[in-house]
Structures are given as structure tokens and as C-alpha cells.
Amino acid sequence: MDISVVIDIASWALIIAGSVFLVIGGIGALRFPDFFTRQHAAGITDTGGAGFLIAGLLLQGGLSLVSVKLIFILLFFFFTSPTATHALAQAALSSGLKPKLHKTSGDQGDGEDASSKI
Amino acid sequence: MLHLISLSTTLFGTWLLMSGHYEPLILGFGVGSTLFTVIVVHRMDVVDHEGHPLHLSLRSLIYFPWLAWEIVKANIDVARAVLTPGSNAIQPNIMKVPTSQKSELGQVIYANSITLTPGTVTIDLVDGELEIHALTFAARDGLATGEMDRRASWLEGVG
Numbered sequence: 071m072d073i074s075v076v077i078d079i080a081s082w083a084l085i086i087a088g089s090v091f092l093v094i095g096g097i098g099a100l101r102f103p104d105f106f107t108r109q110h111a112a113g114i115t116d117t118g119g120a121g122f123l124i125a126g127l128l129l130q131g132g133l134s135l136v137s138v139k140l141i142f143i144l145l146f147f148f149f150t151s152p153t154a155t156h157a158l159a160q161a162a163l164s165s166g167l168k169p170k171l172h173k174t175s176g177d178q179g180d181g182e183d184a185s186s187k188i
Numbered sequence: 189m190l191h192l193i194s195l196s197t198t199l200f201g202t203w204l205l206m207s208g209h210y211e212p213l214i215l216g217f218g219v220g221s222t223l224f225t226v227i228v229v230h231r232m233d234v235v236d237h238e239g240h241p242l243h244l245s246l247r248s249l250i251y252f253p254w255l256a257w258e259i260v261k262a263n264i265d266v267a268r269a270v271l272t273p274g275s276n277a278i279q280p281n282i283m284k285v286p287t288s289q290k291s292e293l294g295q296v297i298y299a300n301s302i303t304l305t306p307g308t309v310t311i312d313l314v315d316g317e318l319e320i321h322a323l324t325f326a327a328r329d330g331l332a333t334g335e336m337d338r339r340a341s342w343l344e345g346v347g
Binding site for chain 1: 200202205206208216256259260262263267269270271278279280281282291292299300301303305307310311312319323325
């Protein structure tokens with residue numbers, strides 16, 4: 071088998087994996103019960119979704135300036151997305167939003183059972 | 189001085205890779221904007237071990253691939269939690285974990301690594317202790333082993 075065919079197959083596998091993670095992240099953001107749990111679902115789209123997609127596109131780009139730019143995009147994602155996520159969580163907490171916690175995880179939060187809501 | 193030279197090289201390298209033009213005039217613009225940027229950040233006094241952490245360069249080559257693999261594994265765990273039907277798929281919980289990093293930069297790297305890993309989000313850092321919101325008990329227990337803490341400390345050059 072030609073090497074370019076192998077690279078193409080690997081590339082498409084990564085692109086499809088990334089797309090699947092993006093969809094799963096979207097489902098999670100709709101399905102999870104409160105703000106903090108939804109952030110975890112959004113985290114999938116930031117890391118797994120974007121990561122696999124860009125890895126797949128890198129294989130399409132090969133050794134070129136386009137690939138370099140893709141790597142820059144990935145790097146910016148990896149530095150900005152946790153900062154943004156943390157800033158959101160901090161803002162939610164300091165404005166008084168309490169996370170819904172699982173029954174057995176102690177007495178923090180408002181005691182409401184999150185898992186019964188999904 | 190070392191930081192300034194390294195910053196100039198990094199900036200101009202970035203500029204070259206982004207532009208892809210090699211005519212003398214355009215290259216001159218690149219050198220000019222690099223120098224201007226370096227002068228401005230030097231006057232702002234932010235070119236130091238925090239703003240431009242040179243000392244982490246070598247060890248980050250080992251830390252970040254490890255982190256990337258952890259992120260892939262955590263992605264699969266959270267994706268499974270999203271797709272699991274029924275009410276027991278997630279067990280949201282909050283815990284506190286200690287940090288063993290000596291510098292603020294090390295603590296920020298550790299906290300951001302936790303947030304970057306799906307299933308755990310850092311919501312607060314008080315007196316060297318991180319407050320973590322975890323999506324499942326499995327995510328909580330994975331973090332509680334302290335492996336990421338050890339590796340972040342190692343990256344910083346302490347442990």
C-alpha cells in the first residue's frame with residue numbers, strides 16, 4: 071500500500087474521532103444537570119475535539135507552513151481554554167452559584183441530588 | 189539578557205513561520221516589529237522567569253506529551269459518562285488537593301493541567317490548596333493519587 075494512502079486513512083480516522091468528540095461534548099452540555107458539570111462536557115470539545123481534528127488536519131497539511139499555523143492554533147487552545155474555564159467557574163462561584171453534588175459526597179453544596187435530574 | 193535574546197528569537201521565528209514571505213522589505217518589517225515588541229515588554233518589566241519560563245523548556249518536552257496522553261484517556265472517560273444512559277453516570281463532587289510546587293508558576297501549571305483534563309476543573313486556589321470540581325468519583329480518585337502533582341513539581345525542577 072502506498073504511504074500516502076496510509077497517511078490519508080490515519081488523517082481521516084483522527085478527523086472523524088475529533089468530530090465524534092465534538093458531538094459528544096455537545097450532547098453532554100445539553101444533558102448534564104448544572105453549570106459545573108456542563109463545563110466538563112465543554113472541556114471535551116476544547117481538548118479531545120479540537121486536538122484530534124487538528125491532528126488529522128496536520129496529516130493532511132504535511133510539512134508546510136499551514137501545519138505550523140495549525141500547531142499554533144492548538145497551542146493557543148491549550149493555554150487559553152483552561153484559563154477561560156477557570157475564570158467562568160470562579161465567576162459562577164463568587165456570584166453565589168452552588169454546584170449540585172452527588173448524595174454521598176458529603177455535606178457541601180445545597181444537598182440537591184444532581185444525578186436524579188438527568 | 190538571556191530571556192531577552194530568547195524572546196526575540198522566539199518572536200521573530202514565530203513571525204517568519206506565520207508570514208512565509210522572505211523579501212528583504214517584509215523581513216525588515218518583521219525585525220522592526222520584533223524589536224518594538226521586545227522594547228515594550230522590557231519597559232513593562234515582564235520578561236522574567238514567569239513571563240518567559242526558559243528553565244522549563246527541556247522538561248516540558250517530557251511533561252506535555254505525558255499530559256496529552258492523560259487528556260486523551262480522560263476524554264474517553266468523560267465521553268463514556270456522557271453516553272451512559274440512566275441517572276448514575278455522573279457523581280459530581282468537590283475535593284481539595286494539596287500542591288507541592290514551590291513557585292506560583294508551578295502551581296498555575298498544575299491547576300491548568302487539572303482543568304485541561306476533562307472531568308476535573310480547578311475552581312479555586314487558596315493557600316497552596318486547590319479546590320477541584322470532579323465529574324465522577326473515578327476522575328476524583330485518579331487525581332487523588334497525586335501523580336500529576338508529582339510530575340508538575342518535577343517540571344518545575346523541585347521534585
